Amino acid sequence: MNDRTEKRTVRSGGTEFIYDQILGAIFERKLQPGTRLKEEELCEVFGVGRGGVRKVLQRLAHENLVEIIPNSGAFIAKPSIKESKEVFQARRLIETELVKELCRQFSPDKRRALEEHVAHEQAAHDAGNHNLRIRLSGEYHLLIGKLADKPVLTEFLREIISRTSLIIALYERSKSVKGHVGSAPCMDHRALIDSIENGDADQAVQLMRDHLLGIENMLDLEPPPKETVDLKSLFAG
Amino acid sequence: MNDRTEKRTVRSGGTEFIYDQILGAIFERKLQPGTRLKEEELCEVFGVGRGGVRKVLQRLAHENLVEIIPNSGAFIAKPSIKESKEVFQARRLIETELVKELCRQFSPDKRRALEEHVAHEQAAHDAGNHNLRIRLSGEYHLLIGKLADKPVLTEFLREIISRTSLIIALYERSKSVKGHVGSAPCMDHRALIDSIENGDADQAVQLMRDHLLGIENMLDLEPPPKETVDLKSLFAG
DNA sequence: GCTCAAATAAGTGGCGACAATCTTGGCATT
DNA sequence: AATGCCAAGATTGTCGCCACTTATTTGAGC
Numbered sequence: 001m002n003d004r005t006e007k008r009t010v011r012s013g014g015t016e017f018i019y020d021q022i023l024g025a026i027f028e029r030k031l032q033p034g035t036r037l038k039e040e041e042l043c044e045v046f047g048v049g050r051g052g053v054r055k056v057l058q059r060l061a062h063e064n065l066v067e068i069i070p071n072s073g074a075f076i077a078k079p080s081i082k083e084s085k086e087v088f089q090a091r092r093l094i095e096t097e098l099v100k101e102l103c104r105q106f107s108p109d110k111r112r113a114l115e116e117h118v119a120h121e122q123a124a125h126d127a128g129n130h131n132l133r134i135r136l137s138g139e140y141h142l143l144i145g146k147l148a149d150k151p152v153l154t155e156f157l158r159e160i161i162s163r164t165s166l167i168i169a170l171y172e173r174s175k176s177v178k179g180h181v182g183s184a185p186c187m188d189h190r191a192l193i194d195s196i197e198n199g200d201a202d203q204a205v206q207l208m209r210d211h212l213l214g215i216e217n218m219l220d221l222e223p224p225p226k227e228t229v230d231l232k233s234l235f236a237g
Numbered sequence: 238m239n240d241r242t243e244k245r246t247v248r249s250g251g252t253e254f255i256y257d258q259i260l261g262a263i264f265e266r267k268l269q270p271g272t273r274l275k276e277e278e279l280c281e282v283f284g285v286g287r288g289g290v291r292k293v294l295q296r297l298a299h300e301n302l303v304e305i306i307p308n309s310g311a312f313i314a315k316p317s318i319k320e321s322k323e324v325f326q327a328r329r330l331i332e333t334e335l336v337k338e339l340c341r342q343f344s345p346d347k348r349r350a351l352e353e354h355v356a357h358e359q360a361a362h363d364a365g366n367h368n369l370r371i372r373l374s375g376e377y378h379l380l381i382g383k384l385a386d387k388p389v390l391t392e393f394l395r396e397i398i399s400r401t402s403l404i405i406a407l408y409e410r411s412k413s414v415k416g417h418v419g420s421a422p423c424m425d426h427r428a429l430i431d432s433i434e435n436g437d438a439d440q441a442v443q444l445m446r447d448h449l450l451g452i453e454n455m456l457d458l459e460p461p462p463k464e465t466v467d468l469k470s471l472f473a474g
Numbered sequence: 475g476c477t478c479a480a481a482t483a484a485g486t487g488g489c490g491a492c493a494a495t496c497t498t499g500g501c502a503t504t
Numbered sequence: 505a506a507t508g509c510c511a512a513g514a515t516t517g518t519c520g521c522c523a524c525t526t527a528t529t530t531g532a533g534c
Contacts, residue, residue: 049488058295071496073516090393097330286520287519478532483527485526486526495515498513501511
């Protein structure tokens, strides 16, 4: 039974491991959008055949995290501005619904799970581990869906949260103020727990919405001017 | 049917064709939940190698339309009652949002596209083509998302609409009243167009919600009583 | 007649090799 | 000097074979 996983990580269960590794790298921004993922390279790194790697890449492609160009290769996806805005819209839609659900069916156990997670976030923040903090922040949102006991919506959420990582990596306004913006979400997450515990669904929903809008507003999602004009003026000056 | 362009389709886009065929069969209930999909069989039918078939099956598995049991085979998924309810909840959530969006940005072209589609539905209904009507009904909802210009949400919707087909196939209350229940949706679809055109977003949302609730209420999603208790009372009586 | 077990058959999973295609570098031409 | 072209290298896509797992059937024992 469990021998199968113990036998060889190379076998069928190995693909799950590869997927998690790549997903984690995306969450922690170690894989920037546009990065090329060569099959052979991944084979060497994870010690599996190309078949396994290709399966993982196909899955990531279906989740819109990598773009596979036929006969050319697989690249970490670069969500467009329009797509990014829609991702945030979808997040607001789904996450506010999940918060509502969680308010409806709350319990001390769930509260403890949330607080524990936020504590981890705080620890990561205090330790200055920015990448880990970002990852945990995403997992916090996922935890809400999980605790709300809504697997279908949570699965969708998992996908768009992953995409959000790519979006932030692409359109982050200014890298120098990372430390500043990094402190806010933890507080938002704490405040949200309180609202949920008080059963104040409306307030919780509003907090979640503001929280997501806050993240979106940290990004630069303004459509850039046309490049042709830029090139011209650039060479003219 | 038997396209002799197989050699072409094998090369690049062949898998897309297979995917569409299987998806269409699911939409039209020709593939019932639990049906086994043998790789070799599909190879013969579509004239492709096992690699292509396996890729399609993986994709369908990721969309929760087929369940792949390792070393055993691929089967058309059988959504649980709990999962089915959540799918309908997700549909209400996403589709009401899409309707709102469509109200915000409506145009004569979009109205014509919707009316044209409903006309096709009506034609299929009049022709007594029940399977085609079901398929077109699903595509109507998808068309709303497409016209609302929200690819991300529409992609999610596409997945859960496919799942809805499986759910209906599993939990349809009574097969004899198909003709009756078949006439209602067309009218709902027409009424929705009018509301959208009038810019009455609230009414349109309400219509969509009622429409989806109506579909859900046609199903038998009551959890069956526990068998252990039944056994007891059975022997007592 | 029934149950269990072993052998056989069937089907999936994975791996390697070959073919098709894209990219890159150099070269000739304008 | 810039551009188009061609060939070599590199990378992906596909096919066929073999190993492993699972399902089925058959046979023996109770």
